[in-house]
Amino acid sequence: MKEAQPKTTAATVADVARLSGVSKATAARVLGGYGTVSDKARDTVMQAAQALGYRPNELARSMTTGRSGTIGVVVGDIENPFFGSAVRGISDAARASGFNVVLANSGEDVAAERMAIETLVAKRVDGLIVSPAQDSAIGHLEDIGHAGRPLVLLDRAIAALAVDSVTADDRQAAEAVTRLLVERGHRHIAYVTACDTPTHLYRDTRDILTASVRERIEGFLQVGAQAGIADMPRWVRLGANTSDAARRLTIDLLGAATPPSAIIASDSLIALEIFKIAREQGIAMPDALSLVTFHDAAWTAVTTPSVTVVRQPVYDMGEAAARMLIERLNGETCAPRRLILPTQLVERASVAVPGTADAGPRIRRL
Amino acid sequence: MKEAQPKTTAATVADVARLSGVSKATAARVLGGYGTVSDKARDTVMQAAQALGYRPNELARSMTTGRSGTIGVVVGDIENPFFGSAVRGISDAARASGFNVVLANSGEDVAAERMAIETLVAKRVDGLIVSPAQDSAIGHLEDIGHAGRPLVLLDRAIAALAVDSVTADDRQAAEAVTRLLVERGHRHIAYVTACDTPTHLYRDTRDILTASVRERIEGFLQVGAQAGIADMPRWVRLGANTSDAARRLTIDLLGAATPPSAIIASDSLIALEIFKIAREQGIAMPDALSLVTFHDAAWTAVTTPSVTVVRQPVYDMGEAAARMLIERLNGETCAPRRLILPTQLVERASVAVPGTADAGPRIRRL
DNA sequence: TTGAAAGCGATACCAT
DNA sequence: ATGGTATCGCTTTCAA
Numbered sequence: 001m002k003e004a005q006p007k008t009t010a011a012t013v014a015d016v017a018r019l020s021g022v023s024k025a026t027a028a029r030v031l032g033g034y035g036t037v038s039d040k041a042r043d044t045v046m047q048a049a050q051a052l053g054y055r056p057n058e059l060a061r062s063m064t065t066g067r068s069g070t071i072g073v074v075v076g077d078i079e080n081p082f083f084g085s086a087v088r089g090i091s092d093a094a095r096a097s098g099f100n101v102v103l104a105n106s107g108e109d110v111a112a113e114r115m116a117i118e119t120l121v122a123k124r125v126d127g128l129i130v131s132p133a134q135d136s137a138i139g140h141l142e143d144i145g146h147a148g149r150p151l152v153l154l155d156r157a158i159a160a161l162a163v164d165s166v167t168a169d170d171r172q173a174a175e176a177v178t179r180l181l182v183e184r185g186h187r188h189i190a191y192v193t194a195c196d197t198p199t200h201l202y203r204d205t206r207d208i209l210t211a212s213v214r215e216r217i218e219g220f221l222q223v224g225a226q227a228g229i230a231d232m233p234r235w236v237r238l239g240a241n242t243s244d245a246a247r248r249l250t251i252d253l254l255g256a257a258t259p260p261s262a263i264i265a266s267d268s269l270i271a272l273e274i275f276k277i278a279r280e281q282g283i284a285m286p287d288a289l290s291l292v293t294f295h296d297a298a299w300t301a302v303t304t305p306s307v308t309v310v311r312q313p314v315y316d317m318g319e320a321a322a323r324m325l326i327e328r329l330n331g332e333t334c335a336p337r338r339l340i341l342p343t344q345l346v347e348r349a350s351v352a353v354p355g356t357a358d359a360g361p362r363i364r365r366l
Numbered sequence: 367m368k369e370a371q372p373k374t375t376a377a378t379v380a381d382v383a384r385l386s387g388v389s390k391a392t393a394a395r396v397l398g399g400y401g402t403v404s405d406k407a408r409d410t411v412m413q414a415a416q417a418l419g420y421r422p423n424e425l426a427r428s429m430t431t432g433r434s435g436t437i438g439v440v441v442g443d444i445e446n447p448f449f450g451s452a453v454r455g456i457s458d459a460a461r462a463s464g465f466n467v468v469l470a471n472s473g474e475d476v477a478a479e480r481m482a483i484e485t486l487v488a489k490r491v492d493g494l495i496v497s498p499a500q501d502s503a504i505g506h507l508e509d510i511g512h513a514g515r516p517l518v519l520l521d522r523a524i525a526a527l528a529v530d531s532v533t534a535d536d537r538q539a540a541e542a543v544t545r546l547l548v549e550r551g552h553r554h555i556a557y558v559t560a561c562d563t564p565t566h567l568y569r570d571t572r573d574i575l576t577a578s579v580r581e582r583i584e585g586f587l588q589v590g591a592q593a594g595i596a597d598m599p600r601w602v603r604l605g606a607n608t609s610d611a612a613r614r615l616t617i618d619l620l621g622a623a624t625p626p627s628a629i630i631a632s633d634s635l636i637a638l639e640i641f642k643i644a645r646e647q648g649i650a651m652p653d654a655l656s657l658v659t660f661h662d663a664a665w666t667a668v669t670t671p672s673v674t675v676v677r678q679p680v681y682d683m684g685e686a687a688a689r690m691l692i693e694r695l696n697g698e699t700c701a702p703r704r705l706i707l708p709t710q711l712v713e714r715a716s717v718a719v720p721g722t723a724d725a726g727p728r729i730r731r732l
Numbered sequence: 733t734t735g736a737a738a739g740c741g742a743t744a745c746c747a748t
Numbered sequence: 749a750t751g752g753t754a755t756c757g758c759t760t761t762c763a764a
Contacts, residue, residue, distance in 0.1 A: 010513065012757055023735045028758065035760090038733060055513065058488040059434070060757035063425050063740050070468075070489070079454040079681075081447060088445040091471045100485060102436075103469040105457045119466060122424040123436070147376065147421065275668045299665030302641045315445075378741055389751040394742065401744090404749060426741035429756050738761080748751080 011052035020048035031056060062124060070100045071325060072120035072128040075154075076108040080269060082295050082314055083131070086154060089318025090129060097326045099126070108133045108194070108241065114140040121147045127325045129318075131155050134209035150328035152321045156211040157338055164328070166321045166339045168312040169366060170212045170294075173343040174219030176366050177264055177292050177310060180345065182227040184352055186262040186290065189229075190253055191220050192274070193266035194241040202236040213266055216294070220264065235260065246273040254283065262290035262351070268297035268309075275303060290351040305349035306361070313341050342366060377418035386414035397422060428490060436466045437691060438486035438494040441520075442474040446635060448661050448680055449497070452520060455684025456495060463692050465492070474499045474560070474607065480506040487513045493691045495684075497521050500575035516694035518687045522577040523704055530694070532687045532705045534678040535732060536578045536660075539709040540585030542732050543630055543658050543676060546711065548593040550718055552628040552656065555595075556619055557586050558640070559632035560607040568602040579632055582660070586630065601626065612639040620649065628656035628717070634663035634675075641669060656717040671715035672727070679707050708732060 017027035022041055029035040030045040031054065037045075048054075062068040071094055075083040087103065094101050102125055104116035110133050117140050120128060127150040132141060135158040144151045145163070153165035181189050193216075197207045205221070208214040217236055224232040237253060240246035250273060253260060265271035271293035275285075283289050285305055292308045293300065300307035320339055347362040383393035388407055395401040396411040397420065403411075414420075428434040437460055441449040453469065460467050468491055470482035476499050483506050486494060493516040498507060501524040510517045511529070519531035547555050559582075563573045571587070574580040583602055590598040603619060606612035616639060619626060631637035637659035641651075649655050651671055658674045659666065666673035686705055713728040 013759095014757080024758090025735055025737090025760085026733085028760090029734090032759070036733065041733080053512075055484075056488055057429075057490065057757050058485070059425055059429050059490045060740090061759075063423075063429060063742090063757080064759040066740085068425070068489075077454070078444075078457065079447075079450050081445075081450065084445050084447065084450045087469075088443070088471065091444065091469070095471070100489070101469055103453075103457070103467055105454065105461070118421075119424070122422055123434075123466070124423065124425045146419070269664075272664055272668060279668060297665075298635075298638055299663075299668070302638060302645060302665070303668055304670035379743095380741080390742095391744090391751055391753090392749080394744095395750090398743070402749060407749080423741050426756090427743075429741080429758095430743040432756085733764105735764080736762090739759090741756105743755085745754085746752090748749100 010057075011049075011054040012057070013054075015052055016045060016048045016054050019052060020044040032061070066124075067126055068124050069098060070102055070123075070125045071322070072102045072104065072117075072123075072125035074104045074106055074113055074116050074120070074128065074130045076106055076131055076133060078103065078105050080267065081297050082155075082267060082312075085314040086131075086318035086321075089315040089320075090322040091318075093319045093322035093326070097322075099322075099326065106131075106133055110134050110137055117141070117144060121149060125149065126329050127151065129154050129321045129325055132158060132211075135160070135211050136209045150325055152325045152328075154317065154321045158211060162336045164321075164324045164337045164339070166317050166324065166341065167212060168310075168317065168343050169340050170343075171215040171219045172366050173294065173310040173312075173345070174216035174264075175223050176345050176364075178220045178223040180308075180347070180351065181262045181264070181290065181292065182223065182229075184262075184290070187229055188235070188258060188260045189220075189224065189262045189264065190235045190237060190260035191217060191264045191266070192237045192240050192246070192249065192253070192270050193217070194239070194246075194270065195266070196239040196241060200239045202233055202238055216266065240266075240270045240273075243269065243273050246270045247277065250274050250277050254281070254289075260289075262292070265291065265293040268293055268295040268300065271297075271300070271307060275307070286350050286352040292351060296346060301348070301361075303350075307350040308348045309346050310366075311344040311346050311363075313343070317341055376423075377415075377420040378423070379420075381418055382411060382414045382420050385418060386410040398427070432490075433492055434490050435464060436468055436489075436491045437688065438468045438470065438483075438489075438491035440470045440472055440479055440482050440486070440494065440496045442472055442497055442499060444469065444471050446633065447663050448521075448633060448678075451680040452497075452684035452687075455681040455686075456688040457684075459685045459688035459692070463688075465688075465692065472497075472499055476500050476503055483507070483510060487515060491515065492695050493517065495520050495687050495691055498524060498577075501526070501577045502575045516691055518691045518694075520683065520687045524577060528702045530687075530690045530703045530705070532683050532690065532707065533578060534676075534683065534709050535706050536709075537581040537585045538732050539660065539676040539678075539711070540582035540630075541589050542711050542730070544586045544589035546674075546713070546717065547628045547630070547656065547658065548589065548595075550628075550656070553595055554601070554624060554626045555586075555590065555628045555630065556601045556603055556626035557583060557630045557632070558603045558606050558612070558615065558619070558636050559583070560605070560612075560636065561632070562605040562607060566605045568599055568604055582632065606632075606636045606639070609635065609639050612636045613643060616640050616643050620647070620655075626655075628658070631657065631659040634659055634661040634666065637663075637666070637673060641673070652716050652718040658717060662712060667714070667727075669716075673716040674714045675712050676732075677710040677712050677729075679709070683707055 106113035157165040296311035345364045472479035523531040662677035711730040
């Protein structure tokens with residue numbers, strides 16, 4: 001038992017000062033590690049601090065310095081491995097620079113996102129990293145800047161917002177994926193996303209309020225159209241934002257008069273659900289149905305067939321976002337940077353390939 | 367543009383008070399939502415607050431109230447889907463009660479864990495939820511109590527620590543899994559875990575410093591011994607704490623003079639690696655190698671063969687932990703509760719089963 | 733090098 | 749119902 005803490009209240013700078021017989025200012029200087037103090041004073045104070053079990057109160061410290069050493073992170077769903085990796089990247093980079101991470105889940109809901117941001121700003125985080133659920137309502141994002149805190153957008157840039165962002169090259173990746181499918185002879189290609197519109201129907205690319213998804217759909221539509229496929233938009237399916245929804249939507253899609261011969265899943269959660277259904281319904285993959293997904297989730301390599309994916313550098317994206325934010329916190333004032341990280345097309349076995357066996361993945365830079 | 371914020375500094379209670387012509391105390395009352403104020407005063411103040419773009423400073427608020435409305439969470443690896451789900455559970459429960467979550471990654475390193483806890487306590491989180499990397503060094507965990515903050519242990523209880531904990535029924539689950547394997551005729555069953563000892567060798571169950579893993583190994587050893595299998599301990603393999611380590615270790619295991627006919631993977635990350643290797647090396651599953659893992663990760667249902675798993679109620683565990691913590695924060699003072707949630711054995715197709723086809727999972731309560 | 737005292741932005745007690 | 753003021757724990761001038 002080396003606890004000297006008299007069950008009363010935590011020791012403060014004042015207590016330490018009193019015990020060591022120096023002024024509060026001097027004690028604070030050694031305890032806070034700033035200013036100049038004599039070695040003798042330092043020793044006495046440290047000793048007293050030790051005896052009292054002194055622990056600094058970061059809250060009080062933040063209040064006077066105006067910095068909390070904390071960055072706020074708002075993501076759509078921490079349960080999604082995509083965000084899991086990103087948060088890990090952020091977290092590692094943050095700690096390397098001595099910052100903490102406060103995490104908030106928006107559930108892809110703008111109202112929740114708005115509240116989370118408000119709270120985080122009220123808690124005086126030094127800066128924020130946000131994966132905005134939509135890029136239409138951006139008032140709460142602008143408020144971050146008004147509050148004097150830097151903001152970095154993760155995975156989803158917003159054209160109307162002049163702030164740093166880190167995204168993957170979604171447009172190009174979607175084009176490559178669609179092209180691959182078209183080259184393999186597919187004419188009925190569906191694109192399934194968690195994004196939604198009030199009507200749950202896709203009408204116009206402007207209805208898609210998540211930037212990354214919109215870019216993917218644009219790429220998808222364009223390549224399809226170029227290939228002379230009629231009525232591409234009808235193949236865009238919205239609202240697969242829960243596993244149940246994804247399931248219903250996919251079953252519906254596969255049971256239609258003209259089912260798709262290939263599906264592009266906008267995230268790995270959707271791909272997983274599609275995979276399950278294909279299995280349950282005995283739909284042979286890739287022969288009867290080809291599948292491609294964004295995000296090289298760990299499991300995509302071990303299924304039969306293994307899944308062809310767009311590999312996004314998710315961890316790196318998180319890390320880069322944190323780095324950029326910390327640069328701003330350290331005084332960087334350059335113009336907003338829109339960092340776009342390259343992706344890779346990892347060709348595995350879930351796309352019907354005319355005479356190639358499953359001989360390990362073929363990886364292509366995009 | 368409805369920003370009235372004069373680029374100077376954020377509006378404070380004093381500013382609002384001044385503009386609305388009332389005292390600081392009154393303004394604080396309406397802004398803070400406490401005490402009693404006349405409707406008229408409320409209106410004026412709210413209006414002034416609006417005009418000034420007043421945002422409360424939670425830091426200052428926390429300092430006087432002593433509560434921050436924040437709970438700290440320390441997990442081993444947020445990238446691990448297990449913790450992803452748990453954190454989601456915590457996060458949802460926390461928000462439902464108006465709490466925020468500060469997340470820290472320990473990387474399963476005690477020193478990092480200690481630092482994370484120290485920081486969180488210094489930041490005056492109201493309470494903590496921790497998945498302790500080891501149950502040997504518990505000084506820093508005891509400090510949490512000394513600092514007057516409640517602590518809830520997640521996934522790993524510590525006998526020597528009298529605090530609330532939420533775990534799965536690891537011991538029983540391990541017994542059931544091992545029994546299943548034994549019943550299927552396996553005599554060479556390996557147990558692979560991320561846990562490690564200084565020598566990387568398993569000698570004694572007391573060397574295992576992670577409670578949940580120790581319980582599992584105990585169950586594993588006991589059932590094996592009961593079944594008359596000699597030299598069980600040699601089948602325990604430690605240190606699969608990165609995908610590379612898991613890979614090396616598994617390759618080593620499978621290449622040995624007497625390779626195991628079945629492997630129990632302590633987490634889904636290890637199982638994934640084993641699955642990959644079996645595939646690469648053309649080892650037929652489940653015929654040549656059976657596999658069982660703890661944690662019903664999403665992908666385990668879609669592989670070929672699908673993987674038999676111990677389903678732990680991970681999200682619920684996180685949720686329960688947060689609930690218990692919040693109860694403490696609301697004044698609950700009962701004796702420490704050790705909540706042990708039941709698991710399920712989900713029998714799928716990765717264990718050689720004498721004449722049963724893959725006809726959907728068979729689920730057993732444990 | 734050290735100390736006294738003024739904040740930081742809210743809450744809370746005590747009068748009025 | 750309202751106002752004045754001490755207070756929380758620390759940092760930060762400003763003098764000495």
